[in-house]
Amino acid sequence: MAGLVPFNRRRKDLMNTGFDDFYNMLDDFFAEDWARPRSLMKDTFKIDVKEDEKEYMVEAELPGITKEDVNLSIEDGRLCISVNKEEVKEDRDEKNYIHRERRYTSMQRNVFLAEAADEGIKAKLEDGVLTIIVPKKVEEDKSKAIEIE
Numbered sequence: 389m390a391g392l393v394p395f396n397r398r399r400k401d402l403m404n405t406g407f408d409d410f411y412n413m414l415d416d417f418f419a420e421d422w423a424r425p426r427s428l429m430k431d432t433f434k435i436d437v438k439e440d441e442k443e444y445m446v447e448a449e450l451p452g453i454t455k456e457d458v459n460l461s462i463e464d465g466r467l468c469i470s471v472n473k474e475e476v477k478e479d480r481d482e483k484n485y486i487h488r489e490r491r492y493t494s495m496q497r498n499v500f501l502a503e504a505a506d507e508g509i510k511a512k513l514e515d516g517v518l519t520i521i522v523p524k525k526v527e528e529d530k531s532k533a534i535e536i537e
Contacts, residue, residue: 432495433471444501444522451516458518460511465504467522470496 438445448469450458457473475491503524510521 432497435469435497435499437499437501441524443524444504446499446520446522448497448518448520449516450513450518453513453516453518455513458513460509460520462504462506462509462522465501467499467501467504467520468496469499469518469520470494 434449436447438447446467446469450471453471453473457471459468459470459472461468471493473491473493475489475493501522505523505525508523512519
């Protein structure tokens with residue numbers, strides 16, 4: 389019995405030392421394959437949603453995007469923010485180019501706003517921040533007094 393070792397104590401690769409993420413980061417950095425898998429966190433824009441008793445306020449960070457690149461729509465309380473941007477850098481005078489770049493970016497975020505009204509929505513893009521104000525539906529009081537005989 390003295391020779392018994394607790395399960396996996398000798399397997400140091402199964403023990404968590406706290407440096408695993410650091411070593412993985414170093415391995416990824418020095419890997420020969422520079423093409424990284426796409427990550428949803430890095431490929432979309434960040435949004436903040438605030439709410440008060442009258443409206444929702446959605447702020448989206450869109451640096452380098454113009455209002456012509458942004459499409460907004462709302463359907464059944466689902467606000468859709470989509471961005472399509474195309475960048476082409478070319479010199480028309482130079483036909484024997486050595487380096488030429490083009491980039492096409494397409495991103496989309498959907499936010500469900502339960503009490504959103506379809507009318508009166510305002511949007512403004514300023515300093516790379518898109519601010520959208522969505523008013524809430526005004527609920528009518530449908531209660532009816534019942535007379536007692």
